Amino acid sequence: MTTTTLSSKGQVIIPKHIRTIRHWGPGQELEVIEFDDGVLLKPRSVFPAMKVDEVAGCLAYQGPTKSLADMDEAVRKGALESNRDRD
Numbered sequence: 831m832t833t834t835t836l837s838s839k840g841q842v843i844i845p846k847h848i849r850t851i852r853h854w855g856p857g858q859e860l861e862v863i864e865f866d867d868g869v870l871l872k873p874r875s876v877f878p879a880m881k882v883d884e885v886a887g888c889l890a891y892q893g894p895t896k897s898l899a900d901m902d903e904a905v906r907k908g909a910l911e912s913n914r915d916r917d
Contacts, residue, residue: 844871 832845844854852873854860859874896904 834842860871861874863870
């Protein structure tokens with residue numbers, strides 16, 4: 831178990847191995863969620879929470895209707911290309 835100490839200014843240093851694993855760098859905003867027995871630090875979302883109807887307009891597709899088979903084929907091709915790029 832890793833421990834840290836609260837400074838006289840109320841600051842806590844998050845150990846480097848945790849910052850590295852979480853990809854938290856300088857300026858990372860964290861949400862502080864309080865519980866009865868402690869606190870939880872979560873990275874603040876880059877985007878504000880929204881409802882589907884608030885963003886669905888950006889999903890508009892202009893073109894011929896695609897069948898399920900067309901979509902399955904596109905996913906298959908994308909997966910093959912993605913795996914090929916790993917070599």
